[in-house]
Amino acid sequence: EDKVVQSPLSLVVHEGDTVTLNCSYEVTNFRSLLWYKQEKKAPTFLFMLTSSGIEKKSGRLSSILDKKELFSILNITATQTGDSAVYLCALSRGSNYKLTFGKGTLLTVNP
Amino acid sequence: GAVVSQHPSRVICKSGTSVKIECRSLDFQATTMFWYRQFPKQSLMLMATSNEGSKATYEQGVEKDKFLINHASLTLSTLTVTSAHPEDSSFYICSAREQGALTNYGYTFGSGTRLTVV
Numbered sequence: 001e002d003k004v005v006q007s008p009l010s011l012v013v014h015e016g017d018t019v020t021l022n023c024s025y026e027v028t029n030f031r032s033l034l035w036y037k038q039e040k041k042a043p044t045f046l047f048m049l050t051s052s053g054i055e056k057k058s059g060r061l062s063s064i065l066d067k068k069e070l071f072s073i074l075n076i077t078a079t080q081t082g083d084s085a086v087y088l089c090a091l092s093r094g095s096n097y098k099l100t101f102g103k104g105t106l107l108t109v110n111p
Numbered sequence: 112g113a114v115v116s117q118h119p120s121r122v123i124c125k126s127g128t129s130v131k132i133e134c135r136s137l138d139f140q141a142t143t144m145f146w147y148r149q150f151p152k153q154s155l156m157l158m159a160t161s162n163e164g165s166k167a168t169y170e171q172g173v174e175k176d177k178f179l180i181n182h183a184s185l186t187l188s189t190l191t192v193t194s195a196h197p198e199d200s201s202f203y204i205c206s207a208r209e210q211g212a213l214t215n216y217g218y219t220f221g222s223g224t225r226l227t228v229v
Binding site: 034041042043045088090092096097098099100101102103104106 | 117143145147152153154155156157160162168204206208218220221222223
């Protein structure tokens, strides 16, 4: 059975802190790993990773995939209160490109 | 960029009635539509996958007669919750995939529908 496990499930930090969110997986027919940010409504796309060891960056956010150890991390530096959200890791798999989501990490950034 | 319009955003209905949720791709052809359900403080759970013009494929444990999915055109898919009960109250989100798309690497989410059954 396919699994996507995120840790920690919740995290509270102060503005300016750096956080690392983890996603480990077991999935057949792996295509890519995606990170999303979800606030009140639908998820917002952050990154898609398909190759090991290549870091993707967007401002204060970065992510990397390790296909040998089957995990990915999402880093957020100099956190701001606007980063407070649930961060979801999802695996795209199979011929139909289904997405399997992890339970998410609830990040709270306090001023 | 690619946009999926989902309606309604919020609906309250009486127990026993049916509710239809629509997802329209506004500027691309959605060859595949995924329907998810999300309970409070839970992740998105895939309910079904539909390809235009063919029957939907439901995930294990999802009742196909209760959650009717229609994907009759490349720009419109609907989810109908039939004979809704309070336990069907949830957040429903669609995600459209355009074959070969580069925007969002092929997945575009609707804004979600908050269903409350009273």
